[in-house]
Amino acid sequence: MITAEIVHRILRLRGDGLPLVSVYVRVPTDPTDRADLPGRLNSVLDQVEPMAEDKSLDRAARLSLRGDMERMREEVRTERWRPGAVAFFSCSARDVFEAVQLPRAVQDRVVLDETPWVRPMLAVLEEYARCCVVVVDRARARVWEWFADEIEPIAALSDRTMRKPNYAATMAEDRVHHKAEELAREHYRHTAAELAQLHEADGYDLLAVGGHRAELPQFLDALPRGLRKRVAGTFTVDPHTVDRGTIKQKVEPIVARYMRDVDLRLVGEVLESVARGRGFGVLGVADCLWAATVKAVETLLVQDGAMVAGVACTNCSWLGTSGDTCPLCEHATRHTEDILDELTRAVIDESGSVRHVQEDTDIAEHLAAASLRFPLPPVP
Template sequence: MLNSSVIRSISAWAGDDPVTSFYLDVDGRRAPRWPDVERRAGQLLRRARRRVHTLEQLEVPSASSAEEDLAQIERWLGRELDRAKVRGVALFSCAAKERFEALMLPVPVRDQVVVDLEPDVAQLCLISSATWHAVAIGVDRERWRVVRFTDDGQEEEVDVVDDRIPHAIDVDIELAGFGHHDEELVREHYRRVAHGLEEELRRSHDVRVVLCGPRESVRELEAYLPVRVRAKVEGDAHIELDAGTAELAGCARTVLDAEDAKRRSARVAELRGRVATGDGAVAGIDACLAALGAGHVDSLLVERTFEMPGGRCASCGLLVSATSGTCPRCGGHVRSVENVVDAAIGDAYLHDVALVAVGDGELGDLGRIGALVAAWARAEGLESSHA
């Protein structure tokens, strides 16, 4: 299971020996034929071998051990995968240290191979940062349902013991009072659903919530939700309660995907506005690397396919856009990094910086990468810049 501890463990492989990072999209929905996947894997392996040859020419110590990495990756890819559950694989190998890690992921990845002195965990970081758990509360005036689901397509319907409105009627109630009695049963039903949602939130504080059902029922339920619970509701989906579990979860997931898109757009707009006014934001690779190195970044925004070579100081670890030379912070030796953008994403994740991946072109006018500066750093007067 992918989590922060797994990413941190792999990141710790960085050192003086080559590490091969290999990502392959095996999503059967996009590539139904396995030979097509094998063809793309072969292209990545050939690209990696050219990189190994370059490292050998640069006389990088133990560069030839990366050939063993590629052989082990090739052997691993010969196994059968359940592509109904696995949509992406991430393989990491460091033969010089006798380390190998294979992660089978329920979400697609971008085909990529990197051979360098540090593992490229950027895609893992972005996947981990975007992971969420949610609950869809389905309700009408008589029934209610609870469906737990995740961003990667998992879903589970929870048994609700008292999922229907009680129909016991007091025989002593006069005929004129039946309507009032029925409405009171409906109100009690909504109170019970509201309590059930509170219990779900106690079970997991960071769960996202979508209300599902006929429009009128959803609106009536909202009136019974405590303020703190209502604040967790991110939207609603109007669907009949007879829908299947997958359909209910799918409608709720669409609501959350739209909400995520709005949040990303808002963050991009905030970045662009704050860079323009000089109010605690930086843009461009050099400014972002400097802010990350100083520990000033609260959120890092980057286009998904942005990549470029750069370097890392062998002494203090500072990332720079230059592939060689002297570190501007400590004067140490800068050694090349195959993809400094991915290295920045990895460093940001390991220092609990929020990551926001956006589409190509969304940050084109800002150098394809930008950062929102932490409030404390803004208070100290860090100026915005655009490189």
């Protein structure tokens, strides 16, 4: 599965004067449909084919495109892709090739540019929070990782517990009870420490906790404060019989609600910074492009699925909605069918954060909004 490291490597790919081909192809869930993946890829590449033969194009570019198509066809023939989508980024003349599996379907598309077209990939990835799931009872705990609808067991631990007490024996009933409680508390602390370590190492976005309803509060109390804040939901389940299917069913709504809350909170924060009117927030594509040009964007929100044509300077970092020459350095601009993609990449390059909003909020009308690190200088 795709990692942050791969994403950053892809963001840095360049064609350096030659076309970099970005291709997204859906991989159907149905195995019969999936078998036709080479066919799907071919229909996407139908748009590239004529260019590879176009004599008005530089020979190096034509050869590079042919190499790109060949490599992609080879990949779908020989690799086993899982349902969702596969993305290719290729510029064979520059020895650039990346193929990544995406966890959900995106639209089949091809974009030729000097830079990789990354927005569908980023949008897909940020939809998936990494959730740590723990199911705990008084003596045992099992931990799963949830990412992109996949659940993997990652840890299991068990602690000492009281054997069936023999009440007729030496120990008084309240002492038995006391001892059992003590062992359970110890087990909860042990589990909490393990979880804290996992979080430290893997940086999960949220934690979901399951178990017997009566036992959960005591376990939650044992969690260190930092971890408790990450608990996005709890669920009731019998730890003895719990299986993958049950976990999925219980955790899905917790993760969905978490993601929705994150979206709404971010939209609220950014719109508030716009409303305050001190220049620390902007609304609309044009202002966001200017903000990204001067590296002012802290958090960028874009409406998921929206595409806007625009221009990028071939010399400096200027981005705009139109114009053949750059107003900053007077170099020629490059037209692009999705300036929001350039915008997204520019913000990520400057360590800003980007989120594609799926909810129907005020962002839908303006397509983009951003909170800023500093108020913008006047537009040139």
